[in-house]
Amino acid sequence: MRHTIAFSSLKGGVGKTTTALNSAYAFARRGLRTLLVDTDPQGAIGLSLDGVSERPGLAASVHDGELPEIVKTRLAELHLLPMGTVEAMDVDRFAQEARASEVVKRLVERAQDDYDLVLFDTPAGLGGMTRLVLETVDHVIAVVQCEPLALRSLPRLLELLAQLRETGSSCSLLGVASNMGSFRDPVILACLEELWQLYRDHVFETSIPRDSVFLEASRAGVPLGLLSRRPPPAAAVFDGLVAEIEGRLGVEQGGSDDGPIRLVD
Amino acid sequence: MDRSVSWTDPKSVALLLSRASGAVQKVRRSARPAPAIADRAAPLAPVAAAPKPPAQKEVPPLEQTSDNPSDRMDALIAWTLDHFPCTGAFVADDNGLTLAAHGISEAHVALVGPMLWAMANVRTIPGIDATAGALLLGVNMMSWVEGRSERGGFCLGTVGEQPLSTRALEQLKVALEVTVGGL
Numbered sequence: 235m236r237h238t239i240a241f242s243s244l245k246g247g248v249g250k251t252t253t254a255l256n257s258a259y260a261f262a263r264r265g266l267r268t269l270l271v272d273t274d275p276q277g278a279i280g281l282s283l284d285g286v287s288e289r290p291g292l293a294a295s296v297h298d299g300e301l302p303e304i305v306k307t308r309l310a311e312l313h314l315l316p317m318g319t320v321e322a323m324d325v326d327r328f329a330q331e332a333r334a335s336e337v338v339k340r341l342v343e344r345a346q347d348d349y350d351l352v353l354f355d356t357p358a359g360l361g362g363m364t365r366l367v368l369e370t371v372d373h374v375i376a377v378v379q380c381e382p383l384a385l386r387s388l389p390r391l392l393e394l395l396a397q398l399r400e401t402g403s404s405c406s407l408l409g410v411a412s413n414m415g416s417f418r419d420p421v422i423l424a425c426l427e428e429l430w431q432l433y434r435d436h437v438f439e440t441s442i443p444r445d446s447v448f449l450e451a452s453r454a455g456v457p458l459g460l461l462s463r464r465p466p467p468a469a470a471v472f473d474g475l476v477a478e479i480e481g482r483l484g485v486e487q488g489g490s491d492d493g494p495i496r497l498v499d
Numbered sequence: 500m501d502r503s504v505s506w507t508d509p510k511s512v513a514l515l516l517s518r519a520s521g522a523v524q525k526v527r528r529s530a531r532p533a534p535a536i537a538d539r540a541a542p543l544a545p546v547a548a549a550p551k552p553p554a555q556k557e558v559p560p561l562e563q564t565s566d567n568p569s570d571r572m573d574a575l576i577a578w579t580l581d582h583f584p585c586t587g588a589f590v591a592d593d594n595g596l597t598l599a600a601h602g603i604s605e606a607h608v609a610l611v612g613p614m615l616w617a618m619a620n621v622r623t624i625p626g627i628d629a630t631a632g633a634l635l636l637g638v639n640m641m642s643w644v645e646g647r648s649e650r651g652g653f654c655l656g657t658v659g660e661q662p663l664s665t666r667a668l669e670q671l672k673v674a675l676e677v678t679v680g681g682l
Contacts, residue, residue, distance in 0.1 A: 385505040389515055396518035407519040417630075417669055421504075428504045430666060432512045434557075436520070439664040446626060467627070474665075 238371035246358030248379035249413035254355040262312035274357035277317040284455025291318035329362030373408035561674040572599035585659035593652030633662035
């Protein structure tokens, strides 16, 4: 495994899970062995995917000390680690137990040889699990909804990142992903323009649009690319986004370990 | 003075970005499918250098100083050619009639009408709100945006080796609206 990336934001509801999930799917489609880890005690990935929420995951691992069972998907290159169930009364304590058990660090160590990318979907906010993940990963993608409050909260995430780096963390900002953009709403457009103006090259060129098809995918419990046999046009947005991410990571096409891939193992 | 949307000081953001960013190590695409996590421990990955996104030049907004439609179209074409990766640019109405152009072939001019007609059909599909696009033409990419004014629809397009980015298309759309909005 060469890269670990967290999708984070201070504000909730900006589309972290949607961005992480669909990016993971797009990475796997491009041939990168990808593990998507849900670190949100609410289990956002499990709530987004049909057939996942009831499975044990990171939560069980924190309690019993064993590394959790990975969920395989229909894409050989995409595996999931859901959160599992965290009791409502235990949410606050969960992050403390996760830190004490070093579950995130152990997970990254175990994933070392088996994955090209480990993506972490983090809960909203900068404490608890988010901070624990940011202390462990190499990169952060800040997800920003194109609306004023999300834009105003972005510097808080950067401040945390800067402070972590100054205390020895290797985690750095990989980029800012703008979400729920629309060129027709003047407020959204003003937010987009200000995002580009303030954060310039750090903002990914690919802007994820506001589109009802995301709700359809959520309702169906699938990533956009599996909503139908002919994926909706919005699914292609994530192909563009992950291509940009690969470019910033320096992912090379080919290389010494590249070659024919057996169809049948 | 209008307050910014983010209430954020650009200087403090620039400082934060410099403190929160850095270079990166390289990764190669794997030829192997991912196995389940094995029961073997491995050392932590070496610390990744921090990433540095590619530099991009800032595009100044288009300013129209003339009331003459022809001059405004020419200014739009010149601004487009100056600031975006393209070898040609054109402005057309929504019937495909070219109003101003530089550096594009007759074939490209002839293509504009059918292209806009096709886009209008695309927009009849529920849920599809397409007002920009790109088309591979042999070795060239034609990219275009559409905008409306009281005088009808207009299209601003470019021809170059690469399709324009989402951000570039948005900048072109704003410039087109500035241009035709004053007619």
